[in-house]
Amino acid sequence: MKILVCITNVPDTTAKITFAESDTKLNKTGIQFIIGPYDDYALARAVELKEQNGGTVTVLNVGEAEGEPQIRKALAIGADDAIRVNAEPTDSYFVASQIAHIAQQNNYDLILMGRESIDFNSGVVHGLVGEMLGIPSFSPVMKLDIEGSTAKFAREIDGGKEYMEAPLPLVFGCQEPIADWKIPNMRGIMTARTKPLQVVEPVAVDDMAINEKYTQPAAKGECKMIPVEDVEKLVTLLRTEAKVL
Protein backbone atom coordinates (compact mmCIF):
# COMPACT_ATOMS: atom_id res chain seq x y z
CA MET A 1 0.00 0.00 0.00
CA LYS A 2 1.31 3.44 -0.93
CA ILE A 3 0.47 6.24 1.46
CA LEU A 4 1.12 9.93 0.95
CA VAL A 5 1.09 12.21 3.99
CA CYS A 6 0.94 15.97 3.39
CA ILE A 7 2.51 18.03 6.14
CA THR A 8 2.65 21.73 6.85
CA ASN A 9 5.50 23.60 8.52
CA VAL A 10 3.81 25.97 10.96
CA PRO A 11 4.53 28.12 14.05
CA ASP A 12 4.31 26.22 17.33
CA THR A 13 0.82 26.33 18.90
CA THR A 14 2.06 28.66 21.68
CA ALA A 15 3.74 31.11 19.28
CA LYS A 16 2.84 34.77 19.47
CA ILE A 17 2.02 35.88 15.93
CA THR A 18 3.35 39.23 14.70
CA PHE A 19 4.13 40.57 11.23
CA ALA A 20 7.05 42.22 9.44
CA GLU A 21 7.72 44.08 6.18
CA SER A 22 4.77 46.48 6.56
CA ASP A 23 2.51 43.63 7.74
CA THR A 24 2.97 41.61 4.57
CA LYS A 25 5.03 38.74 6.04
CA LEU A 26 5.00 36.66 9.20
CA ASN A 27 7.68 37.77 11.64
CA LYS A 28 9.59 34.53 12.07
CA THR A 29 12.04 35.82 14.68
CA GLY A 30 12.00 33.65 17.78
CA ILE A 31 9.30 31.36 16.42
CA GLN A 32 9.72 27.62 16.64
CA PHE A 33 8.28 25.74 13.69
CA ILE A 34 6.58 22.37 13.97
CA ILE A 35 4.77 19.80 11.85
CA GLY A 36 1.11 20.90 11.89
CA PRO A 37 -0.55 19.14 14.86
CA TYR A 38 -3.28 17.54 12.72
CA ASP A 39 -0.71 16.54 10.09
CA ASP A 40 1.20 14.86 12.93
CA TYR A 41 -1.87 12.69 13.66
CA ALA A 42 -2.10 11.81 9.96
CA LEU A 43 1.58 10.85 9.91
CA ALA A 44 1.30 8.75 13.07
CA ARG A 45 -1.64 6.80 11.64
CA ALA A 46 0.14 6.36 8.29
CA VAL A 47 3.14 4.81 10.03
CA GLU A 48 0.86 2.46 12.01
CA LEU A 49 -1.01 1.42 8.85
CA LYS A 50 2.29 0.69 7.15
CA GLU A 51 3.36 -1.46 10.09
CA GLN A 52 0.08 -3.42 9.88
CA ASN A 53 -0.33 -3.70 6.12
CA GLY A 54 3.13 -3.20 4.64
CA GLY A 55 3.85 -0.61 1.96
CA THR A 56 5.47 2.80 1.96
CA VAL A 57 4.84 6.21 3.47
CA THR A 58 5.92 9.29 1.55
CA VAL A 59 5.74 12.74 3.14
CA LEU A 60 5.07 15.78 1.04
CA ASN A 61 5.47 19.44 1.90
CA VAL A 62 4.87 22.40 -0.35
CA GLY A 63 7.24 24.90 1.15
CA GLU A 64 10.63 26.49 1.24
CA ALA A 65 13.93 24.92 2.32
CA GLU A 66 13.54 26.20 5.88
CA GLY A 67 10.90 23.49 6.43
CA GLU A 68 13.36 20.63 5.89
CA PRO A 69 13.99 20.00 9.61
CA GLN A 70 10.28 19.19 9.97
CA ILE A 71 10.44 16.91 6.91
CA ARG A 72 13.44 15.11 8.43
CA LYS A 73 11.48 14.75 11.65
CA ALA A 74 8.66 13.07 9.70
CA LEU A 75 11.23 10.68 8.20
CA ALA A 76 12.56 9.99 11.70
CA ILE A 77 9.02 9.19 12.87
CA GLY A 78 8.81 6.50 10.21
CA ALA A 79 8.12 7.83 6.71
CA ASP A 80 10.26 6.17 4.02
CA ASP A 81 10.94 9.08 1.74
CA ALA A 82 9.98 12.70 1.22
CA ILE A 83 9.17 15.20 -1.48
CA ARG A 84 9.40 18.95 -1.06
CA VAL A 85 7.79 21.13 -3.70
CA ASN A 86 10.05 24.14 -3.60
CA ALA A 87 7.60 27.04 -3.37
CA GLU A 88 6.13 29.46 -0.88
CA PRO A 89 2.65 28.07 -0.13
CA THR A 90 0.45 30.98 -1.18
CA ASP A 91 -3.19 30.03 -1.51
CA SER A 92 -4.97 26.68 -1.04
CA TYR A 93 -5.59 26.21 -4.76
CA PHE A 94 -1.88 26.52 -5.49
CA VAL A 95 -0.92 24.06 -2.75
CA ALA A 96 -3.61 21.57 -3.77
CA SER A 97 -2.54 21.75 -7.42
CA GLN A 98 1.02 20.83 -6.40
CA ILE A 99 -0.14 17.92 -4.26
CA ALA A 100 -2.49 16.66 -6.98
CA HIS A 101 0.31 16.86 -9.55
CA ILE A 102 2.61 14.70 -7.41
CA ALA A 103 -0.23 12.29 -6.66
CA GLN A 104 -1.07 11.86 -10.35
CA GLN A 105 2.43 10.54 -10.99
CA ASN A 106 2.47 8.05 -8.12
CA ASN A 107 -0.89 6.28 -7.67
CA TYR A 108 -1.17 6.46 -3.89
CA ASP A 109 -3.84 4.30 -2.26
CA LEU A 110 -4.27 6.75 0.57
CA ILE A 111 -3.58 10.45 0.89
CA LEU A 112 -3.61 11.57 4.51
CA MET A 113 -3.65 15.22 5.58
CA GLY A 114 -4.53 17.12 8.71
CA ARG A 115 -8.11 18.35 9.12
CA GLU A 116 -6.67 21.85 8.80
CA SER A 117 -3.40 23.72 8.76
CA ILE A 118 -2.95 25.86 11.87
CA ASP A 119 -1.59 28.82 9.91
CA PHE A 120 -4.29 29.22 7.26
CA ASN A 121 -7.00 27.09 8.95
CA SER A 122 -8.82 26.58 5.69
CA GLY A 123 -9.73 22.93 5.94
CA VAL A 124 -9.99 22.87 2.15
CA VAL A 125 -6.81 21.35 0.72
CA HIS A 126 -8.08 17.75 1.11
CA GLY A 127 -11.33 18.55 -0.70
CA LEU A 128 -9.49 20.37 -3.49
CA VAL A 129 -7.03 17.50 -3.95
CA GLY A 130 -9.82 14.91 -3.85
CA GLU A 131 -11.74 16.72 -6.56
CA MET A 132 -8.63 17.33 -8.67
CA LEU A 133 -7.95 13.58 -8.56
CA GLY A 134 -11.63 12.63 -8.93
CA ILE A 135 -11.70 10.61 -5.69
CA PRO A 136 -13.70 11.06 -2.45
CA SER A 137 -12.36 13.05 0.47
CA PHE A 138 -13.47 12.90 4.10
CA SER A 139 -12.67 15.17 7.02
CA PRO A 140 -12.37 15.25 9.99
CA VAL A 141 -11.63 11.56 10.32
CA MET A 142 -10.92 10.23 13.80
CA LYS A 143 -10.57 6.49 13.18
CA LEU A 144 -9.16 4.72 10.13
CA ASP A 145 -8.49 1.07 9.32
CA ILE A 146 -7.70 -0.61 6.02
CA GLU A 147 -9.02 -4.04 5.06
CA GLY A 148 -7.80 -5.10 1.65
CA SER A 149 -8.83 -2.33 -0.72
CA THR A 150 -11.49 -0.91 1.61
CA ALA A 151 -11.11 1.85 4.18
CA LYS A 152 -13.26 1.64 7.31
CA PHE A 153 -13.35 4.94 9.09
CA ALA A 154 -15.25 7.28 11.38
CA ARG A 155 -15.77 10.92 10.66
CA GLU A 156 -17.03 13.60 12.97
CA ILE A 157 -20.33 15.19 12.02
CA ASP A 158 -22.24 17.90 13.85
CA GLY A 159 -22.70 16.50 17.36
CA GLY A 160 -21.64 12.94 16.64
CA LYS A 161 -19.84 10.37 14.54
CA GLU A 162 -20.55 8.51 11.32
CA TYR A 163 -18.92 5.13 10.65
CA MET A 164 -18.24 4.60 6.97
CA GLU A 165 -16.69 2.27 4.41
CA ALA A 166 -15.33 3.18 0.99
CA PRO A 167 -13.04 1.69 -1.64
CA LEU A 168 -9.52 3.11 -2.02
CA PRO A 169 -8.04 5.42 -3.23
CA LEU A 170 -9.23 8.10 -0.82
CA VAL A 171 -8.17 11.41 0.71
CA PHE A 172 -8.60 11.99 4.44
CA GLY A 173 -8.27 15.02 6.71
CA CYS A 174 -7.26 13.56 10.08
CA GLN A 175 -7.70 14.57 13.69
CA GLU A 176 -7.25 12.92 17.05
CA PRO A 177 -7.83 10.31 18.34
CA ILE A 178 -6.90 8.63 15.03
CA ALA A 179 -3.47 7.84 16.53
CA ASP A 180 -1.14 9.10 19.22
CA TRP A 181 1.57 11.52 18.16
CA LYS A 182 4.86 9.70 17.68
CA ILE A 183 8.19 10.94 18.96
CA PRO A 184 11.23 9.99 16.88
CA ASN A 185 13.61 7.55 18.57
CA MET A 186 17.40 7.56 18.21
CA ARG A 187 17.42 4.96 15.47
CA GLY A 188 14.76 6.88 13.57
CA ILE A 189 16.78 10.08 13.79
CA MET A 190 19.92 8.31 12.53
CA THR A 191 18.20 6.63 9.56
CA ALA A 192 16.26 9.79 8.66
CA ARG A 193 19.51 11.46 7.63
CA THR A 194 20.02 9.08 4.74
CA LYS A 195 16.40 8.65 3.62
CA PRO A 196 15.68 10.25 0.22
CA LEU A 197 14.32 13.82 0.22
CA GLN A 198 13.56 14.87 -3.30
CA VAL A 199 13.13 18.57 -4.11
CA VAL A 200 10.95 19.37 -7.10
CA GLU A 201 9.93 22.67 -8.67
CA PRO A 202 6.24 23.65 -8.62
CA VAL A 203 3.92 23.42 -11.61
CA ALA A 204 2.56 26.76 -12.80
CA VAL A 205 -0.84 27.78 -11.39
CA ASP A 206 -2.71 31.04 -11.99
CA ASP A 207 -2.81 33.45 -9.06
CA MET A 208 -6.25 33.00 -7.55
CA ALA A 209 -5.97 34.94 -4.34
CA ILE A 210 -3.21 37.05 -2.83
CA ASN A 211 -2.76 37.75 0.88
CA GLU A 212 -2.13 41.48 0.72
CA LYS A 213 -1.81 42.42 4.33
CA TYR A 214 -2.02 40.91 7.80
CA THR A 215 -3.51 42.43 10.93
CA GLN A 216 -3.79 41.45 14.56
CA PRO A 217 -7.06 41.38 16.46
CA ALA A 218 -7.92 44.46 18.49
CA ALA A 219 -6.68 44.17 22.07
CA LYS A 220 -9.27 42.87 24.48
CA GLY A 221 -10.55 45.45 26.99
CA GLU A 222 -10.05 45.02 30.74
CA CYS A 223 -11.72 42.02 32.33
CA LYS A 224 -14.42 43.20 34.72
CA MET A 225 -14.01 41.29 37.99
CA ILE A 226 -17.13 40.43 39.94
CA PRO A 227 -16.63 39.64 43.62
CA VAL A 228 -17.77 36.12 44.40
CA GLU A 229 -20.38 37.47 46.90
CA ASP A 230 -22.07 39.26 43.98
CA VAL A 231 -22.29 36.36 41.51
CA GLU A 232 -25.92 37.26 40.83
CA LYS A 233 -24.85 40.66 39.47
CA LEU A 234 -23.21 38.90 36.54
CA VAL A 235 -26.63 37.98 35.17
CA THR A 236 -27.69 41.63 35.15
CA LEU A 237 -24.43 42.72 33.50
CA LEU A 238 -24.71 40.07 30.80
CA ARG A 239 -28.24 41.20 30.09
CA THR A 240 -27.93 45.00 30.20
CA GLU A 241 -24.25 45.75 29.55
CA ALA A 242 -22.94 42.95 27.33
CA LYS A 243 -26.44 42.32 25.89
CA VAL A 244 -25.76 38.64 25.29
CA LEU A 245 -28.69 37.13 27.21
Next chain:
Amino acid sequence: MSVLVFVEIDNGSIKKSSQEAITYGAEVARMTNATATVLALGAADESALAQAGNFGATKVLHASDSKLTQENNMAYADVLAQAALQEGSSVIVMAKTGLGDAVAARAAAKLKASVISGVTSLPDLNGGFKVTRSIYTGKAFASVDIRSEIKILAIRKNAIEVTESGNTATVEPFYPTLKDASFTAKVTDVEKSNAELSLSEADIIVSGGRGMKGPENWQPLIDLAKALGAATGCSKPVSDLDWRPHHEHIGQTGIKVAPNLYIACGISGAIQHLAGVNGSKCIVVINKDPEAPFFKAADYGIVGDVFEVLPRLTKAIENSK
Protein backbone atom coordinates in the same frame (compact mmCIF):
# COMPACT_ATOMS: atom_id res chain seq x y z
CA MET B 1 -26.10 37.45 -12.34
CA SER B 2 -26.71 35.91 -8.98
CA VAL B 3 -24.93 35.20 -5.78
CA LEU B 4 -25.43 31.54 -4.93
CA VAL B 5 -25.71 30.48 -1.30
CA PHE B 6 -25.31 26.83 -0.27
CA VAL B 7 -27.32 26.13 2.89
CA GLU B 8 -27.50 23.33 5.44
CA ILE B 9 -30.80 22.11 6.80
CA ASP B 10 -31.15 20.66 10.27
CA ASN B 11 -34.39 19.28 11.70
CA GLY B 12 -36.30 20.77 8.80
CA SER B 13 -35.11 24.36 9.16
CA ILE B 14 -32.21 26.41 7.83
CA LYS B 15 -29.28 26.25 10.27
CA LYS B 16 -28.33 29.47 12.08
CA SER B 17 -24.90 29.49 10.39
CA SER B 18 -26.57 29.14 7.00
CA GLN B 19 -28.95 32.01 7.84
CA GLU B 20 -25.82 34.11 8.32
CA ALA B 21 -24.49 32.90 4.96
CA ILE B 22 -27.74 33.93 3.25
CA THR B 23 -27.59 37.37 4.90
CA TYR B 24 -24.00 37.69 3.68
CA GLY B 25 -24.88 36.55 0.17
CA ALA B 26 -27.86 38.93 -0.01
CA GLU B 27 -25.62 41.81 1.07
CA VAL B 28 -23.04 40.96 -1.63
CA ALA B 29 -25.91 40.75 -4.13
CA ARG B 30 -27.09 44.20 -3.11
CA MET B 31 -23.56 45.59 -3.50
CA THR B 32 -23.18 44.09 -6.99
CA ASN B 33 -26.71 44.66 -8.32
CA ALA B 34 -27.43 40.98 -8.36
CA THR B 35 -29.89 38.68 -6.63
CA ALA B 36 -29.25 36.00 -4.05
CA THR B 37 -30.27 32.43 -4.86
CA VAL B 38 -30.16 29.65 -2.29
CA LEU B 39 -29.33 26.03 -3.05
CA ALA B 40 -30.80 23.47 -0.64
CA LEU B 41 -30.25 19.73 -0.90
CA GLY B 42 -32.10 16.72 0.41
CA ALA B 43 -35.34 16.54 2.30
CA ALA B 44 -36.85 19.85 3.42
CA ASP B 45 -40.30 21.43 3.57
CA GLU B 46 -41.05 24.08 1.00
CA SER B 47 -42.26 26.42 3.75
CA ALA B 48 -38.96 26.09 5.63
CA LEU B 49 -37.01 26.82 2.45
CA ALA B 50 -39.16 29.82 1.58
CA GLN B 51 -37.84 31.26 4.85
CA ALA B 52 -34.58 31.95 2.97
CA GLY B 53 -36.42 35.06 1.75
CA ASN B 54 -36.56 36.33 5.31
CA PHE B 55 -32.75 36.61 5.21
CA GLY B 56 -32.63 38.26 1.78
CA ALA B 57 -32.72 35.53 -0.86
CA THR B 58 -35.19 35.87 -3.75
CA LYS B 59 -35.14 32.29 -5.00
CA VAL B 60 -34.42 28.82 -3.65
CA LEU B 61 -33.30 25.92 -5.82
CA HIS B 62 -34.24 22.69 -4.12
CA ALA B 63 -32.63 19.43 -5.21
CA SER B 64 -34.72 16.95 -3.26
CA ASP B 65 -33.38 13.69 -4.73
CA SER B 66 -33.37 11.20 -1.85
CA LYS B 67 -29.76 10.29 -2.70
CA LEU B 68 -28.86 13.74 -1.41
CA THR B 69 -30.30 13.18 2.07
CA GLN B 70 -27.01 11.71 3.23
CA GLU B 71 -24.23 14.28 3.78
CA ASN B 72 -21.96 13.80 0.75
CA ASN B 73 -19.47 16.51 -0.15
CA MET B 74 -18.64 15.00 -3.55
CA ALA B 75 -22.25 14.91 -4.76
CA TYR B 76 -23.11 18.22 -3.09
CA ALA B 77 -20.21 20.01 -4.80
CA ASP B 78 -21.26 18.53 -8.10
CA VAL B 79 -24.81 19.86 -7.64
CA LEU B 80 -23.51 23.22 -6.46
CA ALA B 81 -21.30 23.58 -9.55
CA GLN B 82 -24.25 22.72 -11.81
CA ALA B 83 -26.44 25.30 -10.06
CA ALA B 84 -23.69 27.93 -10.31
CA LEU B 85 -23.39 27.37 -14.06
CA GLN B 86 -27.17 27.50 -14.54
CA GLU B 87 -27.45 30.73 -12.53
CA GLY B 88 -24.27 32.32 -13.89
CA SER B 89 -23.04 32.87 -10.33
CA SER B 90 -19.62 34.40 -9.86
CA VAL B 91 -19.86 34.56 -6.07
CA ILE B 92 -20.75 31.45 -4.07
CA VAL B 93 -21.28 31.71 -0.33
CA MET B 94 -21.68 29.18 2.48
CA ALA B 95 -21.12 28.89 6.22
CA LYS B 96 -17.71 27.72 7.40
CA THR B 97 -18.58 24.28 8.78
CA GLY B 98 -17.01 20.87 8.20
CA LEU B 99 -19.43 20.25 5.36
CA GLY B 100 -19.26 23.84 4.07
CA ASP B 101 -15.47 23.74 3.73
CA ALA B 102 -15.51 20.40 1.94
CA VAL B 103 -18.24 21.43 -0.51
CA ALA B 104 -16.54 24.80 -1.09
CA ALA B 105 -13.23 23.10 -1.82
CA ARG B 106 -14.57 20.51 -4.20
CA ALA B 107 -16.75 23.03 -6.05
CA ALA B 108 -13.71 25.32 -6.34
CA ALA B 109 -11.70 22.60 -8.05
CA LYS B 110 -14.59 21.95 -10.45
CA LEU B 111 -15.15 25.60 -11.29
CA LYS B 112 -11.48 26.70 -11.22
CA ALA B 113 -12.53 29.15 -8.54
CA SER B 114 -10.62 30.43 -5.55
CA VAL B 115 -11.89 29.23 -2.20
CA ILE B 116 -11.48 31.48 0.83
CA SER B 117 -12.44 29.92 4.15
CA GLY B 118 -12.99 31.76 7.42
CA VAL B 119 -14.20 35.02 5.87
CA THR B 120 -14.96 37.67 8.51
CA SER B 121 -15.92 40.73 6.44
CA LEU B 122 -18.10 41.77 3.54
CA PRO B 123 -16.07 42.33 0.36
CA ASP B 124 -14.37 45.62 -0.37
CA LEU B 125 -15.15 46.22 -4.04
CA ASN B 126 -12.94 49.26 -4.54
CA GLY B 127 -10.62 48.14 -7.32
CA GLY B 128 -11.15 44.43 -6.94
CA PHE B 129 -12.76 41.98 -4.56
CA LYS B 130 -11.09 41.93 -1.16
CA VAL B 131 -12.20 40.17 2.00
CA THR B 132 -10.75 39.68 5.45
CA ARG B 133 -10.29 36.18 6.79
CA SER B 134 -9.27 34.71 10.11
CA ILE B 135 -5.87 32.95 10.16
CA TYR B 136 -3.44 31.48 12.73
CA THR B 137 -6.42 30.09 14.63
CA GLY B 138 -7.87 33.49 15.40
CA LYS B 139 -4.54 35.09 16.31
CA ALA B 140 -4.53 37.23 13.13
CA PHE B 141 -6.44 38.31 10.05
CA ALA B 142 -5.43 38.44 6.40
CA SER B 143 -6.77 40.82 3.80
CA VAL B 144 -7.15 38.73 0.65
CA ASP B 145 -7.32 40.10 -2.86
CA ILE B 146 -9.33 37.55 -4.86
CA ARG B 147 -8.36 37.47 -8.54
CA SER B 148 -10.26 34.51 -9.94
CA GLU B 149 -13.48 35.05 -11.87
CA ILE B 150 -15.54 32.76 -9.63
CA LYS B 151 -15.10 33.28 -5.90
CA ILE B 152 -16.19 30.83 -3.24
CA LEU B 153 -16.42 32.16 0.31
CA ALA B 154 -16.95 30.15 3.51
CA ILE B 155 -18.15 32.61 6.15
CA ARG B 156 -17.02 32.37 9.75
CA LYS B 157 -19.74 32.21 12.39
CA ASN B 158 -20.72 35.59 13.84
CA ALA B 159 -19.03 37.50 10.99
CA ILE B 160 -22.37 39.01 10.07
CA GLU B 161 -25.55 39.73 12.01
CA VAL B 162 -28.62 37.98 10.60
CA THR B 163 -31.17 40.47 9.30
CA GLU B 164 -34.81 39.54 8.81
CA SER B 165 -37.10 41.19 6.28
CA GLY B 166 -40.24 39.08 6.68
CA ASN B 167 -40.14 38.22 2.95
CA THR B 168 -40.41 34.74 1.54
CA ALA B 169 -38.48 33.31 -1.40
CA THR B 170 -39.88 31.33 -4.30
CA VAL B 171 -38.88 27.69 -4.24
CA GLU B 172 -38.06 25.92 -7.51
CA PRO B 173 -37.17 22.26 -7.92
CA PHE B 174 -33.66 21.62 -9.23
CA TYR B 175 -32.77 18.41 -11.07
CA PRO B 176 -29.02 17.93 -11.18
CA THR B 177 -27.26 15.08 -12.94
CA LEU B 178 -25.82 12.80 -10.27
CA LYS B 179 -22.82 10.57 -10.90
CA ASP B 180 -22.48 7.07 -9.46
CA ALA B 181 -18.84 7.83 -8.64
CA SER B 182 -20.05 10.22 -5.92
CA PHE B 183 -21.78 7.42 -4.04
CA THR B 184 -19.10 4.78 -3.48
CA ALA B 185 -18.92 5.33 0.29
CA LYS B 186 -21.54 3.88 2.59
CA VAL B 187 -22.47 4.74 6.13
CA THR B 188 -22.47 1.68 8.37
CA ASP B 189 -23.40 3.31 11.68
CA VAL B 190 -24.20 6.69 13.19
CA GLU B 191 -23.61 7.87 16.75
CA LYS B 192 -25.46 11.09 17.50
CA SER B 193 -25.20 12.74 20.87
CA ASN B 194 -28.57 13.33 22.46
CA ALA B 195 -27.79 17.01 23.01
CA GLU B 196 -30.41 19.08 21.22
CA LEU B 197 -27.93 21.88 20.56
CA SER B 198 -24.77 21.51 18.51
CA LEU B 199 -21.70 23.40 19.73
CA SER B 200 -20.93 25.05 16.43
CA GLU B 201 -24.46 26.43 16.14
CA ALA B 202 -24.98 27.43 19.79
CA ASP B 203 -25.30 31.08 20.81
CA ILE B 204 -24.25 30.31 24.38
CA ILE B 205 -21.71 27.72 25.51
CA VAL B 206 -20.90 26.63 29.05
CA SER B 207 -17.57 24.85 29.07
CA GLY B 208 -15.70 22.92 31.76
CA GLY B 209 -12.03 22.16 32.38
CA ARG B 210 -9.99 20.01 34.70
CA GLY B 211 -11.12 22.30 37.54
CA MET B 212 -14.43 20.38 37.44
CA LYS B 213 -12.46 17.54 39.04
CA GLY B 214 -14.31 14.60 37.44
CA PRO B 215 -17.20 13.53 35.19
CA GLU B 216 -19.47 12.94 38.20
CA ASN B 217 -19.33 16.70 38.93
CA TRP B 218 -20.72 17.89 35.60
CA GLN B 219 -24.34 18.29 36.75
CA PRO B 220 -24.03 21.91 38.03
CA LEU B 221 -22.52 22.88 34.67
CA ILE B 222 -25.27 21.07 32.76
CA ASP B 223 -27.90 22.76 34.96
CA LEU B 224 -26.50 26.19 34.12
CA ALA B 225 -26.40 25.30 30.42
CA LYS B 226 -30.05 24.20 30.62
CA ALA B 227 -31.10 27.41 32.33
CA LEU B 228 -29.36 29.42 29.60
CA GLY B 229 -30.43 27.23 26.67
CA ALA B 230 -26.72 26.69 26.08
CA ALA B 231 -24.59 23.88 24.65
CA THR B 232 -21.83 22.31 26.75
CA GLY B 233 -18.15 22.14 25.85
CA CYS B 234 -14.87 21.21 27.52
CA SER B 235 -11.09 21.55 27.43
CA LYS B 236 -8.84 18.95 25.81
CA PRO B 237 -7.66 17.15 28.96
CA VAL B 238 -11.30 16.66 29.91
CA SER B 239 -12.06 14.79 26.68
CA ASP B 240 -8.66 13.02 26.77
CA LEU B 241 -9.65 11.70 30.21
CA ASP B 242 -13.02 10.64 28.77
CA TRP B 243 -14.90 12.81 31.25
CA ARG B 244 -16.78 14.25 28.28
CA PRO B 245 -17.17 13.10 24.63
CA HIS B 246 -14.49 14.05 22.15
CA HIS B 247 -16.75 16.20 19.99
CA GLU B 248 -17.20 18.60 22.94
CA HIS B 249 -13.50 19.49 23.06
CA ILE B 250 -12.82 23.08 22.14
CA GLY B 251 -9.56 24.66 21.03
CA GLN B 252 -6.69 24.49 18.61
CA THR B 253 -7.00 20.74 18.12
CA GLY B 254 -10.73 20.58 18.73
CA ILE B 255 -13.73 22.49 17.58
CA LYS B 256 -13.56 26.26 17.11
CA VAL B 257 -16.58 28.11 18.39
CA ALA B 258 -17.81 31.69 18.13
CA PRO B 259 -20.86 32.03 20.39
CA ASN B 260 -22.28 35.26 21.74
CA LEU B 261 -21.44 34.08 25.26
CA TYR B 262 -18.75 31.62 26.37
CA ILE B 263 -18.65 30.67 30.05
CA ALA B 264 -15.44 28.89 31.07
CA CYS B 265 -15.59 26.94 34.32
CA GLY B 266 -12.34 25.69 35.83
CA ILE B 267 -10.37 26.12 32.60
CA SER B 268 -6.92 27.68 32.94
CA GLY B 269 -6.92 29.41 29.55
CA ALA B 270 -3.94 27.81 27.80
CA ILE B 271 -3.22 29.44 24.45
CA GLN B 272 -4.38 26.29 22.63
CA HIS B 273 -7.76 26.52 24.33
CA LEU B 274 -8.08 30.26 23.68
CA ALA B 275 -7.44 29.59 19.99
CA GLY B 276 -10.81 27.86 19.83
CA VAL B 277 -12.84 30.57 21.56
CA ASN B 278 -11.36 33.87 20.47
CA GLY B 279 -14.22 34.46 18.05
CA SER B 280 -16.69 34.68 20.98
CA LYS B 281 -18.46 38.00 21.56
CA CYS B 282 -18.37 37.84 25.35
CA ILE B 283 -16.29 35.57 27.59
CA VAL B 284 -16.98 34.86 31.27
CA VAL B 285 -14.32 33.07 33.30
CA ILE B 286 -14.90 31.32 36.61
CA ASN B 287 -11.67 30.11 38.21
CA LYS B 288 -10.45 29.86 41.79
CA ASP B 289 -6.97 31.06 40.80
CA PRO B 290 -6.87 34.85 40.31
CA GLU B 291 -3.70 34.38 38.21
CA ALA B 292 -5.35 32.02 35.70
CA PRO B 293 -4.36 33.24 32.21
CA PHE B 294 -7.95 32.99 30.98
CA PHE B 295 -8.86 36.20 32.86
CA LYS B 296 -6.68 38.16 30.41
CA ALA B 297 -8.91 37.03 27.56
CA ALA B 298 -12.18 37.48 29.46
CA ASP B 299 -14.82 40.23 29.59
CA TYR B 300 -16.13 39.21 33.01
CA GLY B 301 -14.32 37.25 35.67
CA ILE B 302 -15.24 35.60 38.94
CA VAL B 303 -12.51 34.33 41.25
CA GLY B 304 -14.19 31.47 43.07
CA ASP B 305 -14.97 27.80 43.38
CA VAL B 306 -17.03 26.52 40.45
CA PHE B 307 -19.05 24.28 42.75
CA GLU B 308 -20.23 27.30 44.69
CA VAL B 309 -20.58 29.73 41.78
CA LEU B 310 -22.37 27.51 39.24
CA PRO B 311 -25.50 26.68 41.33
CA ARG B 312 -25.83 30.32 42.37
CA LEU B 313 -25.59 31.50 38.76
CA THR B 314 -28.18 28.93 37.69
CA LYS B 315 -30.54 30.11 40.39
CA ALA B 316 -30.00 33.76 39.45
CA ILE B 317 -30.77 33.00 35.80
CA GLU B 318 -33.92 31.09 36.73
CA ASN B 319 -35.07 33.86 39.07
CA SER B 320 -34.57 36.52 36.42
CA LYS B 321 -36.73 34.77 33.83
